[in-house]
Amino acid sequence: MDLQQHVLVVPCPAQGHVKPLIKMAYNLAYHGIKVTFANTEHVGGKILAAMSESDKEQCPIRLVTYSDGLESSPEKRDGPGMMDDLKKVMPDNLEKLIKQINDSDNEPITCVIADLSVGYILEVARKLGLKQVAVWPAGPGSLALSLHVPKLIETGIIDENGSPIGNELIRLSEEVPALKSSELTWSCPGNPTVQKMLLDYSLDVKQAAENASIVLCNTYYNLDSSSCAMIPNVLPIGPLPAIKKLNPSSGTLSSQDSTCISWLDKQPANSVIYIAFGSTTVFSQKQFNELALGIELSGHSFLWVVRPNIVNGSFPEYPNNFLERTAARGKIVEWAPQEEILAHTSVSCFFSHCGWNSTMEGLSHGVPFLCWPYMWDQFFNKNYICEMWKVGLSLEHDEDGMISRHEIKTKIYDLLTDDGVKTNALKLMENAKKSVNEGGSSYENFKSFIKYLEA
Structure with a gap:
């Protein structure tokens, strides 16, 4: 034998x-x-x-x-x-x-x-x-x-x-x-x-x-x-x-908040921006504020993964009254079942750090990307997403090295109104399945x- x-x-x-x-x-x-x-x-x-x-x-x-x-x-x-x-x-x-x-x-x-x-x-x-x-x-x-x-x-x-x-x-x-x-x-x-x-x-x-x-x-x-x-x-x-x-x-190092799936179930199709920057991205408090305000200015519903250590040196603090102003259209969790989220019909795009796992998971579900790489291979992945595969858009820093709330609002609008990007994303999803x-x-x-x- x-x-x-x-x-x-x-x-x-x-x-x-x-x-x-x-x-x-x-x-x-x-x-x-x-x-x-x-x-x-x-x-x-x-x-x-x-x-x-x-x-x-x-x-x-x-x-x-x-x-x-x-x-x-x-x-x-x-x-x-x-x-x-x-x-x-x-x-x-x-x-x-x-x-x-x-x-x-x-x-x-x-x-x-x-x-x-x-x-x-x-x-x-x-x-x-x-x-x-x-x-x-x-x-x-x-x-x-x-x-x-x-x-x-x-x-x-x-x-x-x-x-x-x-x-x-x-x-x-x-x-x-x-x-x-x-x-x-x-x-x-x-x-x-x-x-x-x-x-x-x-x-x-x-x-x-x-x-x-x-x-x-x-x-x-x-x-x-x-x-x-x-x-x-x-x-x-x-x-x-x-x-x-x-x-x-399977394989996650943090407990996932599964309540976000039932929350997504109540949202219209293609209406929710999913925002997640992986396990290592760290922002300054000032940049975190701009991110929050950019999400708010977009006017879209959002599901945002905010780790306790996502801000350098302390717990993240939200801009004044941000949570109250966005409570009706936003949900914030510490960690989430990402693949279930990306497969959900209510998700319209993936605001991502472009880690490879996230990249492959987004491609597998035909979801367009808004790219904000942090380190390592994430910049290379962003170039593939935006230049080679044309399934996403990248954010540009201002003269002070910040990604402004207005840049975030503008790029979310540009991404969600670009039918070509969505078409390309769906093609790659089909290729991945094949x-x-x-x-x-x-x-x-x-x-x-x-x-x-x-x-």
């Missing part, structure tokens, strides 16, 4: 990484692969706290934890040096975990599937004689950019610290949107130490990607075939949300991945 295949899935310990990998893990389990999902103790505790009892009972994968080594310095978990700290302890702790599982389990681990952000874990798999598969939870364009770092240095476009040498736009190919020097994924003007750290991270990602036998990516081939062509061994299997219906709380339906590119790629695991 053949031994059942048993994979260990290891995400980077952050919301934007855990959620897509847990979706992929559920899909593997539904296809008969035994899956153990390894989180840090800190992240694992948050996931369990956010899951309902029925979610826990029906969970098709085994959740395990390991130490991130930061128990005595928890403040480092949100700092720029977290990746360096993880790299020091994670390989040894994962090796111990694999050996513990294999000593106690009749079906030992046969493959490690690691987030490329912690891609050095694949060296542990190689050392133990296991299959090594990488996952890139962001877009293929940002991975192609990491793979091009040495060439960008060699050709004098950036220096060895990642700073652009000139002011020209940076282009990986004619088919890929150009980047301004300030939009590079490692760019951190004014903080050369953090920028060098992020550049080194990109180089680590490059090395792990080139060493992996397969690089799974949450995209579909036709969405960005040019970037996919630049990545060795890439296997697009997205959009992950559409492969298999999952319980909405890719994951039987015979589609992502469907076939996922089938071939299952065969690779079972071989």
Whole structure:
């Protein structure tokens, strides 16, 4: 009798990484692969706290934890040096975990599937004689950019610290949107130490990607075939949300406020602006005020996700009487079941930070974007959304570096009256559905991945 295949899935310990990998893990389990999902103790505790009892009972994968080594310095978990700290302890702790599982389990681990952000874990798999598969939870364009770092240095476009040498736009190919020097994924003007750290991270990602036998990516081939062509061994299997219906709380690190769905049920079709900026975006209080007043000036109903830590240094404070003035047409929650919201008929557009998970979820539901990127790959994603796919509009800063309330009001109006953008969004939704339906590119790629695991 053949031994059942048993994979260990290891995400980077952050919301934007855990959620897509847990979706992929559920899909593997539904296809008969035994899956153990390894989180840090800190992240694992948050996931369990956010899951309902029925979610826990029906969970098709085994959740395990390991130490991130930061128990005595928890403040480092949100700092720029977290990746360096993880790299020091994670390989040894994962090796111990694999050996513990294999000593106690009749079906030992046969493959490690690691987030490329912690891609050095694949060296542990190689050392133990296991299959090594990488996952890139962001877009293929940002991975192609990491793979091009040495060439960008060699050709004098950036220096060895990642700073652009000139002011020209940076282009990986004619088919890929150009980047301004300030939009590079490692760019951190004014903080050369953090920028060098992020550049080194990109180089680590490059090395792990080139060493992996397969690089799974949450995209579909036709969405960005040019970037996919630049990545060795890439296997697009997205959009992950559409492969298999999952319980909405799967993989979230915060409790979701499901009352917003019943609120949406009472709103007319295409009437609500959904506003959510992910788990890391931070505003100044002044900018937060402009955002609130811009939403109010638009005159539209809105559903707004406002984390307690969305304002730098304190809890967010709303402009005077804003909550009272907008109570009849607005709902504000701390965290929300985003995919359910984007699938709702009352939602007209997605006011977003353009993180890749949000980008794929919006594309999967044919929702136009209003783009306000914050950091990392979000600027690159914004360029795809606005320039290449033409499914959204971006906001422009004023001379003081602010996004004004009037800019927000104007762009909301422009977006919601642009029939071309909505038409393009619906086309991409149909393409996304085709890719994951039987015979589609992502469907076939996922089938071939299952065969690779079972071989």
